[in-house]
Amino acid sequence: MFTAAGFEKTFEYIQLFKEGLICTVALSLFTVIFGFIFALVLSTMRLSDIRPFRFLAIDKEGRELEDGFPAMLGRFNPISFIATVYVEVFRATPMLVQLFIMYYVVLADVQFPEIKILGFIRADRFIPGVVALSMNSAAYLSEIIRAGIQSIDGGQTEAARSLGLSQFETMRYIILPQAIKNILPPIANEFVTIIKESSICYTIGVQEIMYAVSATKGATYRIAEPLVVATVVYFCLTFPTSKIIAYCERRMRRGDKR
Amino acid sequence: METRGDVLISVRDLQKYYNKGAIRALDGISVDINRGDVMVVIGPSGSGKSTFLRSLNLLEHPTGGNIIFDGVDITKKKIKDAFGNWKKLDIDLHRQKMGMVFQHFNLFPHMTILDNITLAPIKVKGIKKEEAEELALKLLDRVGLKGRANDYPIQLSGGQKQRVAIVRALAMEPEVMLFDEPTSALDPEMVGEVLDVIKELAKDGMTMVVVTHEMGFAREVGNRVLFMADGKLLEQGTPEEVFEHPHNPRLQDFLSKVL
Numbered sequence: 001m002f003t004a005a006g007f008e009k010t011f012e013y014i015q016l017f018k019e020g021l022i023c024t025v026a027l028s029l030f031t032v033i034f035g036f037i038f039a040l041v042l043s044t045m046r047l048s049d050i051r052p053f054r055f056l057a058i059d060k061e062g063r064e065l066e067d068g069f070p071a072m073l074g075r076f077n078p079i080s081f082i083a084t085v086y087v088e089v090f091r092a093t094p095m096l097v098q099l100f101i102m103y104y105v106v107l108a109d110v111q112f113p114e115i116k117i118l119g120f121i122r123a124d125r126f127i128p129g130v131v132a133l134s135m136n137s138a139a140y141l142s143e144i145i146r147a148g149i150q151s152i153d154g155g156q157t158e159a160a161r162s163l164g165l166s167q168f169e170t171m172r173y174i175i176l177p178q179a180i181k182n183i184l185p186p187i188a189n190e191f192v193t194i195i196k197e198s199s200i201c202y203t204i205g206v207q208e209i210m211y212a213v214s215a216t217k218g219a220t221y222r223i224a225e226p227l228v229v230a231t232v233v234y235f236c237l238t239f240p241t242s243k244i245i246a247y248c249e250r251r252m253r254r255g256d257k258r
Numbered sequence: 259m260e261t262r263g264d265v266l267i268s269v270r271d272l273q274k275y276y277n278k279g280a281i282r283a284l285d286g287i288s289v290d291i292n293r294g295d296v297m298v299v300i301g302p303s304g305s306g307k308s309t310f311l312r313s314l315n316l317l318e319h320p321t322g323g324n325i326i327f328d329g330v331d332i333t334k335k336k337i338k339d340a341f342g343n344w345k346k347l348d349i350d351l352h353r354q355k356m357g358m359v360f361q362h363f364n365l366f367p368h369m370t371i372l373d374n375i376t377l378a379p380i381k382v383k384g385i386k387k388e389e390a391e392e393l394a395l396k397l398l399d400r401v402g403l404k405g406r407a408n409d410y411p412i413q414l415s416g417g418q419k420q421r422v423a424i425v426r427a428l429a430m431e432p433e434v435m436l437f438d439e440p441t442s443a444l445d446p447e448m449v450g451e452v453l454d455v456i457k458e459l460a461k462d463g464m465t466m467v468v469v470t471h472e473m474g475f476a477r478e479v480g481n482r483v484l485f486m487a488d489g490k491l492l493e494q495g496t497p498e499e500v501f502e503h504p505h506n507p508r509l510q511d512f513l514s515k516v517l
């Protein structure tokens with residue numbers, strides 16, 4: 001299965017693995033950054049209070065109706081609805097399908113500049129990969145953000161609103177500063193997940209770690225040894241990362257008590 | 259200028275239903291709260307006391323009825339202004355004038371005591387930071403907590419937290435203070451220090467609505483006592499009338515259990 005000669009041959013292509021490592025890290029970083037920004041937009045949409053048909057649910061005296069069809073219409077928030085549909089669809093379909101739709105359908109006709117990021121990463125493969133991964137992780141990240149916000153005791157909102165703070169001010173000064181402590185650790189964990197899931201981008205030719213495996217296999221006719229190397233590289237990437245996250249999380253918890 | 263004794267909040271046939279009317283938390287409450295009143299609300303658990311109090315600043319949106327505060331019906335989403343034009347009712351504006359104190363304090367744990375108190379005056383009223391802090395320290399001094407201004411809520415005892423919560427509400431200089439069982443979550447030895455603060459406020463003429471199970475306090479400080487049961491206002495009067503000469507059998511039964 002494994003031979004010393006096989007490892008020797010594999011190590012001749014170690015440069016490919018180094019590049020793969022850099023590419024994987026870049027892919028994951030871009031994904032978590034864009035994914036987070038997009039997730040913020042999604043969770044803002046989901047928590048928004050935009051009700052264009054509200055006027056239908058107000059009676060002659062100016063009171064808001066509570067029951068019946070007009071009341072339902074009055075409560076309808078199209079912005080939140082769109083965001084919810086997005087999140088559900090992206091969480092309910094396979095990453096590979098999303099990636100292929102992005103690469104072969106949505107971005108098929110887009111002409112990407114023929115540049116090589118960091119000297120070797122092909123932009124025309126890398127960018128669709130980042131877009132697909134970001135759109136997918138945004139769905140998960142927005143759920144993390146939403147859960148973090150909803151975990152804050154309702155009494156906080158009541159206290160803030162009773163002081164006359166608006167819904168926005170309550171979010172900005174009371175809820176978000178507290179929620180961020182609950183949000184950051186799972187987001188960091190999502191980063192570890194992204195590192196692993198980004199390997200799927202090898203299927204559209206992004207030169208990340210699995211791409212290095214495939215290229216080495218083509219050149220050496222060995223598969224076991226390149227896979228071992230890839231495993232070690234992934235492990236060295238994710239294991240320390242999760243340990244650091246866990247450490248920071250413990251530190252933050254302690255800071256909480258003040 | 260309005261004076262003590264004028265109607266500040268007029269509640270008309272207030273209703274709050276849950277589950278499409280299956281639960282009637284408030285079932286037609288009508289009462290006038292006058293300037294300078296210390297109105298104490300008593301009644302068995304589940305009688306709708308909290309719902310009543312929370313409806314007054316619209317933390318609960320009533321199903322029916324009216325709440326006229328400073329001449330404006332705040333249960334409406336839209337109101338007619340002086341020129342007969344419809345405009346949106348700004349509930350934040352009215353909430354500023356009603357201070358609320360909760361059973362569980364609800365201090366903001368990520369802020370110092372001082373920031374807890376000055377946040378709303380600065381952000382909502384637009385008062386300068388120095389001015390807001392000066393007022394906050396003055397109020398903190400009144401409740402004996404000036405030295406704790408830079409501490410965080412977690413460092414305070416329950417009684418201290420509740421005193422800070424009262425100061426936080428007072429810093430907005432409200433026209434009325436609403437208390438929902440302010441001492442129920444406290445250890446017995448801390449109840450007194452919080453009640454003392456409320457008594458001081460009563461002496462200063464602050465208009466207050468207090469939901470409480472402290473009957474001694476109700477009798478001593480309240481000038482009006484409301485008795486609620488099943489979402490209805492069953493009896494009201496002076497403490498003397500309600501405690502010494504109760505008419506309603508439900509009230510007689512309730513008093514025999516709590517006194």
Ligand SMILES: Nc1ncnc2c1ncn2[C@@H]1O[C@H](COP(=O)(O)OP(=O)(O)OP(=O)(O)O)[C@@H](O)[C@H]1O
Nearest residue numbers: 276277281282283302303304305306307308309310
């Ligand atoms: N969100 C809700 N959904 C359904 N029912 C509710 C809700 N909030 C309150 N109720 C019901 O309304 C009634 C009145 O509740 P409320 O909290 O006002 O009583 P209370 O007099 O404050 O009681 P306590 O002395 O225990 O605080 C209760 O029967 C309660 O179960």
Ligand SMILES: [Mg+2]
Nearest residue numbers: 307308309439
């Ligand atoms: Mg209650």
